[in-house]
Amino acid sequence: MKREAIREFFRRLHDANPQPQTELEYASPYQLLVAVVLSAQATDRGVNIATRKLFADAPTPEAMVSLGETGITEHIKTIGLFRNKAKNTLALSRLLLERHGGEVPADRVALEALPGVGRKTANVVLNTVFRQPVMAVDTHIFRLSNRTGLAPGKDVVEVEKALMRRVPEDYLLDAHHWLILHGRYVCTARSPKCGQCIVRDLCLFRDKTA
Incomplete structure (x- = not known):
């Protein structure tokens, strides 16, 4: 996708x-x-259902430590990989x-x-909380970037670097949220909703749906 098209792509989004905001509560x-x-290998909706009660009982690191692994596990057992996630939490x-004195570092x-925190998780926190212009590439953004021709890459790090180069600077701060929402609800994996897509004419995907 050419730079003029990329700017128009993000202007429309x-x-x-x-x-745009994260759907995590x-x-x-x-x-x-x-x-x-x-949220790894889980839906935001499923995580929100679990964390409403979890955060009510343990809203801080101190309270979470007091809750303990068994208590955390009980709260999040509806989420995939919950045993390992309870240990990491x-x-x-x-x-x-x-x-860090109980504070999340920027x-x-x-x-x-930190246990359970990889590059994507760190980027989400840095972008959403600290408003740093970084790009968290999940499966939705990876798929969309390759499918549309926005920022092709063979792995998530390559796509992340391509997006950091290609997204116009004035759109970079919120680009992560726009792309994940578009990938989640429009440019879906199995049946992309091309007929509802506001950037359809800019997209380089050959097999567009009606």
């Missing part, structure tokens, strides 16, 4: 949703961090208290040193 940076860790809460290296 912006005009349709000027202030949270009331603090800590809660967003936990929610993103829990407890461990990252302890490390936040030990290393630093990629420090975030990725």
Whole structure:
């Protein structure tokens, strides 16, 4: 996709949703961090159902540590990989208290040193909480970037780097949210809704649906 088309691509996404937000529910940076860790291989809807009660009982790292692994597990057992996620949630809460005074660090290296936090999770937190112009590439964004010709790449890191180069600077801060929402609801995996797509004419996908 050419640069003029990319700018128009994001202009339309912006005009349709000027202030995009994550669909994960949270009331603090800590809660967003936990929610993103829990969202791996799970839907935001499923995570929100679990975290409403979890965060009511354990809204802070201190409370989460007090809840313990068994208590966390009981709250999140409806989410995939819940046993490992419960261990990571407890461990990252302890490390936040030990290393960062219970606060979520605004630093990629420090975030990725926490259990269960990889590059994508760190980027989500850095972008959503600290408003850093970074790109969290999940399966939706990876698929959309390759399918449309926006930023092709063989893996998520390559796509991330391509997006950082190609997304216009004035749209970069919210690009992650626009792309994930478009991939989740319009440019879907099995049956993309090309007929409803506001960037259909800019997209390079050959097998467009009606």
